[in-house]
Amino acid sequence: xxxxxxISGRGGxxxxxxxxxxxxxxxxxxxxxxxxxxxxxxxxxxxxxxTIKVGLFHGPLxxxxxxxxxxxxxxxxxxxxxxxxxxxxxxxxxxxxxxGHDFVDAERLAALAGESRAANLALLGFAAGKGVLFVGxxxxxxxxxxxxxxxxxxxxxxxxxxGIEAAR
Amino acid sequence: MGNEAIGRGIVECGCSVAxxxxxxxxxxxxxSVVTFCKETDSRMHIEWSVNEKVAYEVALAASCxxxxxxxxxxxxxxxxxxxxxxxxxYLGVKGGFLLVSADDPGPHSSQTEQxxxxxxxxxxxxxxxxxxxxxxxxxxxxxxxxxxxxxIPVMLRPTTRICHARQAVPLLDPERVARAARFExxxxxxxxxxxxxxxxxxxxxxKLVRIGADPRLVPAFFPGDGTVPRxxxxxxxxxxxxxxxxxxxxxxxxxxxxYQVKVPYPLPTEFIESINSGYDRIVVIEETYPVIEMQLAxxxxxxxxxxxxxxxxxxxxxxxxxxxxxxLDLAPAPAPAASPAPGARPTLCAGCGHRAAYYAIxxxxxxxxxxxxxxxxxxxxxxxxxxxxxxxxxxxxxxxGFYHAYAQDGAEFPTVVATIGDSxxxxxxxxxxxxxxxxxxxxxxxxxxxxxxxxxxxxxxxQLGTTASGxxxxxxxxxxxxxxxxxxxxxxVDAYDVQAMTGILREADRYCRGGDGGVAVIIAxxxxxxxxxxxxxxxxxxxxxxxxxxxCRECLDMFECPAIVWDEGASRAxxxxxxxxxxxxxxxxxxxxxxxxxxxxxxx
Numbered sequence: 001x002x003x004x005x006x007i008s009g010r011g012g013x014x015x016x017x018x019x020x021x022x023x024x025x026x027x028x029x030x031x032x033x034x035x036x037x038x039x040x041x042x043x044x045x046x047x048x049x050x051t052i053k054v055g056l057f058h059g060p061l062x063x064x065x066x067x068x069x070x071x072x073x074x075x076x077x078x079x080x081x082x083x084x085x086x087x088x089x090x091x092x093x094x095x096x097x098x099x100g101h102d103f104v105d106a107e108r109l110a111a112l113a114g115e116s117r118a119a120n121l122a123l124l125g126f127a128a129g130k131g132v133l134f135v136g137x138x139x140x141x142x143x144x145x146x147x148x149x150x151x152x153x154x155x156x157x158x159x160x161x162x163g164i165e166a167a168r
Numbered sequence: 169m170g171n172e173a174i175g176r177g178i179v180e181c182g183c184s185v186a187x188x189x190x191x192x193x194x195x196x197x198x199x200s201v202v203t204f205c206k207e208t209d210s211r212m213h214i215e216w217s218v219n220e221k222v223a224y225e226v227a228l229a230a231s232c233x234x235x236x237x238x239x240x241x242x243x244x245x246x247x248x249x250x251x252x253x254x255x256x257x258y259l260g261v262k263g264g265f266l267l268v269s270a271d272d273p274g275p276h277s278s279q280t281e282q283x284x285x286x287x288x289x290x291x292x293x294x295x296x297x298x299x300x301x302x303x304x305x306x307x308x309x310x311x312x313x314x315x316x317x318x319x320i321p322v323m324l325r326p327t328t329r330i331c332h333a334r335q336a337v338p339l340l341d342p343e344r345v346a347r348a349a350r351f352e353x354x355x356x357x358x359x360x361x362x363x364x365x366x367x368x369x370x371x372x373x374x375k376l377v378r379i380g381a382d383p384r385l386v387p388a389f390f391p392g393d394g395t396v397p398r399x400x401x402x403x404x405x406x407x408x409x410x411x412x413x414x415x416x417x418x419x420x421x422x423x424x425x426x427y428q429v430k431v432p433y434p435l436p437t438e439f440i441e442s443i444n445s446g447y448d449r450i451v452v453i454e455e456t457y458p459v460i461e462m463q464l465a466x467x468x469x470x471x472x473x474x475x476x477x478x479x480x481x482x483x484x485x486x487x488x489x490x491x492x493x494x495x496l497d498l499a500p501a502p503a504p505a506a507s508p509a510p511g512a513r514p515t516l517c518a519g520c521g522h523r524a525a526y527y528a529i530x531x532x533x534x535x536x537x538x539x540x541x542x543x544x545x546x547x548x549x550x551x552x553x554x555x556x557x558x559x560x561x562x563x564x565x566x567x568x569g570f571y572h573a574y575a576q577d578g579a580e581f582p583t584v585v586a587t588i589g590d591s592x593x594x595x596x597x598x599x600x601x602x603x604x605x606x607x608x609x610x611x612x613x614x615x616x617x618x619x620x621x622x623x624x625x626x627x628x629x630x631q632l633g634t635t636a637s638g639x640x641x642x643x644x645x646x647x648x649x650x651x652x653x654x655x656x657x658x659x660x661v662d663a664y665d666v667q668a669m670t671g672i673l674r675e676a677d678r679y680c681r682g683g684d685g686g687v688a689v690i691i692a693x694x695x696x697x698x699x700x701x702x703x704x705x706x707x708x709x710x711x712x713x714x715x716x717x718x719x720c721r722e723c724l725d726m727f728e729c730p731a732i733v734w735d736e737g738a739s740r741a742x743x744x745x746x747x748x749x750x751x752x753x754x755x756x757x758x759x760x761x762x763x764x765x766x767x768x769x770x771x772x
Contacts, residue, residue, distance in 0.1 A: 046512055060406070
């Protein structure tokens with residue numbers, strides 16, 4: 001199994017958390033995984049990018065035109081980081097409406113689930129529901145259970161499941 | 169995370185003292201040391217020192233007692249620590265001494281993309297260059313062993329893509345190195361006067377020769393199958409890992425001889441000979457400066473010298489691909505489509521007290537000069553209130569320099585307002601303040617006190633009286649230091665109170681220009697909105713935009729709060745209630761008072 005995934009968003013949207021969930025899920029599935037993420041000043045609302053490489057790779061970065069999957073937490077980042085995707089890639093975008101892409105209003109789903117900051121997990125649920133990721137939704141759900149503090153667990157899981165539902 | 173792997177490695181090696189000053193990409197190393205010490209019940213003195221020089225000296229002395237010690241910093245932090253660093257190579261160490269200097273090719277979060285491996289070469293100490301988080305952890309152990317064996321400081325040089333990469337790493341139980349502190353007096357060594365230095369230097373050179381011949385430190389060899397004869401790819405660090413991935417992508421894995429250098433300085437002697445005699449075509453792929461390339465000193469190398477490898481910027485997979493295509497005479501890949509759009513720029517958080525302070529400064533002194541400093545508040549440049557950002561603590565000295573340059577012209581000097589954060593003030597603002605006072609500078613210094621080191625992830629400052637491990641320390645107060653520096657004009661203000669801040673700024677300007685004027689210091693406090701431990705923000709008031717709004721965009725352009733958005737439908741500004749922090753500061757940012765406190769609004 002080899003899959004290269006980019007996660008693009010704005011600082012504060014939960015890109016780092018989402019990167020971790022994907023990496024932990026890959027490890028739980030017995031895959032090698034290497035990721036990299038943005039820290040420092042860009043985290044203050046700037047455009048941030050994480051990369052996740054599942055399978056046998058050496059370095060964490062992904063070259064333009066190589067990623068098989070892109071998760072975009074902010075539609076404005078499509079022209080910023082879209083070039084990392086290969087032509088047949090699956091791009092999953094958090095947007096109210098967006099022609100030409102698989103999109104889901106992850107913020108609304110998260111708000112309905114009771115935790116507006118869980119839009120990242122709603123987007124993950126949507127991508128898992130679409131079947132574009134290296135493992136199925138069950139393993140992500142287990143990972144979320146393992147990594148989320150008890151206080152947020154119910155609402156985070158609800159946001160994730162709402163994403164899966166929306167993909168049907 | 170690579171930084172966690174390094175932190176874990178430090179704990180597993182039975183280190184006794186670990187010190188650091190936070191800075192991206194190195195900040196999480198010491199935090200991980202704290203976490204893993206707690207998890208494994210290991211005893212260690214762990215400190216966030218006030219700056220890298222102090223951090224280096226504290227850890228170095230611990231090593232002189234025979235215990236293992238480590239110090240971690242970002243690459244420009246080593247500039248600050250360069251004085252003790254350079255001499256420690258000559259004097260050597262006792263217990264294993266690890267220096268982690270994290271580089272930032274790109275750069276992503278730094279003033280320069282300097283190469284710490286060059287610094288290691290300059291200081292004449294060995295440096296290890298990991299290609300993955302896993303290898304970084306293994307190299308921590310190797311560094312401690314080498315350091316003890318050769319009595320020399322050893323540098324581990326990860327880069328951003330190692331520090332912030334995540335990978336599964338095997339965990340071992342910490343070694344229980346039960347050594348009692350024992351400092352053996354040896355004035356010829358620990359106090360070495362110039363008379364003894366040449367001998368120490370001779371000893372250092374001899375150590376490097378022995379290290380250069382140490383069979384453990386030879387590069388890893390990935391042999392090719394002979395299809396590309398007498399050709400070698402030499403690389404180190406994460407750039408080597410990316411080279412392997414690029415070769416794989418180009419279906420060239422196992423075709424060309426590849427060498428991964430693990431110790432870029434001193435480059436193993438035998439390796440230099442075998443590369444130079446065994447190959448006709450050699451490319452060196454390393455970040456960021458040509459450290460290996462210069463030691464190979466072979467004119468047949470294509471690399472920085474021949475301009476095949478770019479001299480600046482990060483060696484990303486696409487850059488390496490371009491290098492290999494030319495080096496191996498392959499057909500180039502199709503050029504990528506149009507260059508990507510720039511992403512959203514970072515901005516101060518909604519409700520950040522720095523925004524309020526900067527708004528007051530730029531509004532009060534439209535023609536002022538504003539030297540800034542390093543931290544979140546560098547983003548004051550978006551608000552036109554930061555004109556220079558140089559290095560830690562430079563803002564106050566630059567302000568003094570600006571004043572002296574203008575004042576000697578005789579005409580009325582401009583108002584000069586330096587801004588500096590609380591942690592940066594402790595780091596290197598204090599000597600600059602003492603200097604400005606004693607040299608009669610007439611400047612305003614605004615210390616932005618948000619009660620944390622926000623930019624790097626909320627490490628405690630000395631004022632909080634909390635140690636890195638969360639224990640009770642002894643708080644040291646900024647106001648006491650300012651008074652002791654000879655400052656007679658000191659005011660403290662709530663940063664959210666724009667009106668009060670404006671009044672104090674005017675008063676400070678009058679003081680600077682008065683007969684007995686000098687340095688005026690204002691401490692503008694407002695706890696970081698992201699740091700729970702910094703305390704809750706003071707004001708809690710919902711705001712809304714009234715019908716009066718004319719859509720002039722002044723608040724959007726001059727105040728730039730992420731919670732103020734453009735309402736396309738209504739052609740005027742609006743408040744994103746989800747993002748709003750309810751600080752109420754924006755009320756002063758509307759020229760026609762159309763931003764109003766919403767009495768009905770939800771104050772929570």
